[in-house]
Amino acid sequence: MSRRYGFHRIMAGTAVACVVAVLVIWVAGCSEDDKPFDPLIMQRMTRAYADENSSAQMRPLPTRLESPYLKPGTQPATGPSFAAATQPGTIPGRIIRRMTLQQLVHIAVAHNSDAKVTAYQPAIDQARVVEAEAAFDLKYFANFQFAHQDDLYPTANEPNVNPFTQNTLFQNPELVTGIKADTPTGGSVEFHYQTDQFQRSGPGFSLVDFPGLTSLSKINPFWVNSLQLQIKQPLLQNFGAVANEARIAIARNTQRSSLLDFRLQLEKSLYELEEAYWNLVNAEQTVKIDESLLQATNDTAGFLKNRVGTENTTNTEVAQANAAVQLRAIALIDDRRKVEDLSDKIKAILNDPDMPVSMPDLIVPADVPIDTPVVFDDAEQIRTALTFRPELAQQQLKIDNAAITVRAAKNNELPQLDLVGQVGFDGFARQFDEAVNDQLRFDFVDYTVGFQFTVPIGNREARAITVRSQYQRLQAIESYRGLIDQITADVITAQRDVVTSWRLMVAARQARIGADEELRRLNQDMERPGSMNPGFIEAKLEAQLRLSTVQQQEITAMTNYNLALAKLERAKGTLLRYDNVTLEEEPRPTVPLTWK
Numbered sequence: 001m002s003r004r005y006g007f008h009r010i011m012a013g014t015a016v017a018c019v020v021a022v023l024v025i026w027v028a029g030c031s032e033d034d035k036p037f038d039p040l041i042m043q044r045m046t047r048a049y050a051d052e053n054s055s056a057q058m059r060p061l062p063t064r065l066e067s068p069y070l071k072p073g074t075q076p077a078t079g080p081s082f083a084a085a086t087q088p089g090t091i092p093g094r095i096i097r098r099m100t101l102q103q104l105v106h107i108a109v110a111h112n113s114d115a116k117v118t119a120y121q122p123a124i125d126q127a128r129v130v131e132a133e134a135a136f137d138l139k140y141f142a143n144f145q146f147a148h149q150d151d152l153y154p155t156a157n158e159p160n161v162n163p164f165t166q167n168t169l170f171q172n173p174e175l176v177t178g179i180k181a182d183t184p185t186g187g188s189v190e191f192h193y194q195t196d197q198f199q200r201s202g203p204g205f206s207l208v209d210f211p212g213l214t215s216l217s218k219i220n221p222f223w224v225n226s227l228q229l230q231i232k233q234p235l236l237q238n239f240g241a242v243a244n245e246a247r248i249a250i251a252r253n254t255q256r257s258s259l260l261d262f263r264l265q266l267e268k269s270l271y272e273l274e275e276a277y278w279n280l281v282n283a284e285q286t287v288k289i290d291e292s293l294l295q296a297t298n299d300t301a302g303f304l305k306n307r308v309g310t311e312n313t314t315n316t317e318v319a320q321a322n323a324a325v326q327l328r329a330i331a332l333i334d335d336r337r338k339v340e341d342l343s344d345k346i347k348a349i350l351n352d353p354d355m356p357v358s359m360p361d362l363i364v365p366a367d368v369p370i371d372t373p374v375v376f377d378d379a380e381q382i383r384t385a386l387t388f389r390p391e392l393a394q395q396q397l398k399i400d401n402a403a404i405t406v407r408a409a410k411n412n413e414l415p416q417l418d419l420v421g422q423v424g425f426d427g428f429a430r431q432f433d434e435a436v437n438d439q440l441r442f443d444f445v446d447y448t449v450g451f452q453f454t455v456p457i458g459n460r461e462a463r464a465i466t467v468r469s470q471y472q473r474l475q476a477i478e479s480y481r482g483l484i485d486q487i488t489a490d491v492i493t494a495q496r497d498v499v500t501s502w503r504l505m506v507a508a509r510q511a512r513i514g515a516d517e518e519l520r521r522l523n524q525d526m527e528r529p530g531s532m533n534p535g536f537i538e539a540k541l542e543a544q545l546r547l548s549t550v551q552q553q554e555i556t557a558m559t560n561y562n563l564a565l566a567k568l569e570r571a572k573g574t575l576l577r578y579d580n581v582t583l584e585e586e587p588r589p590t591v592p593l594t595w596k
Contacts, residue, residue, distance in 0.1 A: 086291055150170075222435075231420070320537050
């Protein structure tokens with residue numbers, strides 16, 4: 001007895017030593033050669049050069065005529081009036097809904113169809129995360145089979161059977177039930193209970209001779225119960241979380257990326273809404289300017305009609321004014337159509353069931369564009385964009401996925417060495433309950449322990465997969481570098497648009513003040529004797545048109561300035577904050593990602 005247990009201790013010690021040696025080899029072989037990706041290091045140069053940029057100066061809007069040719073006007077110039085158009089649409093009596101941009105943003109966040117479609121993807125990917133995690137869930141199983149054998153030949157168990165004169169019937173109903181699971185370490189565990197009922201009959205069975213167990217032939221049928229624990233654990237290839245939880249980690253990163261996709265789509269939809277809104281502001285003010293121009297031209301035509309027959313006033317001057325009236329009426333009709341088109345475009349972006357595109361109501365703006373300079377620090381805008389742009393966070397997740405794949409591929413290069421083991425407790429008796437009682441005495445204990453080793457000669461496939469995954473990681477890192485430059489260019493371009501639209505607004509304000517002054521002097525000249533002639537009337541009609549043109553240019557510059565501010569916020573990745581929209585899960589600022 002002592003020799004038996006001494007041998008068992010030697011075998012157990014040898015197995016432990018092998019396991020320790022294998023773990024040492026695994027730790028040494030799985031050292032990380034690739035340095036972890038740090039986005040801050042890659043952004044360092046861009047951030048440093050951004051500090052060298054100087055913010056552009058934005059001079060205030062002029063309030064008086066500034067010209068080297070004319071003296072400044074006595075009255076200070078004011079900003080444009082944003083009064084509503086008399087009839088912004090082509091259909092009189094249509095219900096007009098004046099709405100602020102903030103109201104429309106709230107509706108779009110709740111109902112925009114494109115954003116809703118994209119919003120399903122994070123939930124879909126979250127379900128995929130659960131799918132990946134479910135690979136390690138416990139599984140219950142139950143197997144039943146009934147075996148019937150009619151042996152007509154000698155077997156190892158019954159060598160004395162005469163196939164010509166006797167046969168043995170063997171029946172065995174078998175039930176196996178238990179639980180099993182794959183483990184995050186790469187192994188598998190199975191715990192099951194098996195019960196068999198063996199029944200033999202026939203002349204062949206009665207002649208079987210069992211030396212030392214002559215009473216066995218009298219036990220028929222009999223039960224054999226077994227409670228077993230089976231374990232298989234990889235020690236090199238497929239060992240640990242690197243190989244077995246890679247799918248879960250990639251699924252989680254994909255779910256985070258889909259959240260960023262939703263944010264990108266929402267930003268895109270809100271920017272399109274802001275663009276349509278400020279274009280609608282521009283369109284309605286253009287209608288109002290056209291209405292004023294048409295009214296002024298009608299007044300001129302009526303004035304000339306009443307002067308027909310007086311000095312220097314004939315039907316020729318009236319015809320000039322009438323032609324101008326007809327041309328300006330055409331422009332007004334077309335500009336009213338543009339208001340309706342933009343109103344329908346906003347409805348399509350909103351996707352509000354209470355405000356469908358088919359609804360005849362006309363959406364018109366209630367906000368007035370700001371005309372105050374907003375000065376930004378160029379370097380700070382670039383740093384903000386490098387922190388909050390969703391595309392950088394998405395690419396960082398792709399790099400992390402590539403790194404996970406590299407680690408799993410390197411693990412796949414290792415030889416396959418598995419530890420397998422099994423231990424069971426058996427019971428034997430004529431009745432089932434007696435077999436259970438016999439089992440609980442632990443008189444029959446069997447176990448097995450061993451190792452399974454496999455190594456592909458050359459291992460070319462695994463090495464090729466590792467090389468491919470390493471190149472894919474480098475490819476993702478290079479894409480991140482390109483994104484840095486692209487995002488920096490987006491911010492610089494957006495900042496330039498802000499400054500340019502402001503300067504255009506300053507120039508348009510000057511032009512409008514000058515056009516006002518020109519028309520004022522022409523109105524004064526109308527009182528002079530002999531002023532009414534075709535040349536003067538043409539000059540006055542052109543001055544009226546010129547004033548309306550620069551008024552439209554000023555409004556366009558103002559709406560473009562407001563749109564440029566929104567474009568800058570989008571380029572920085574902060575448009576949602578700019579519109580007071582808070583997502584439940586905001587992406588964190590750029591930091592190195594780690595995965596275990």
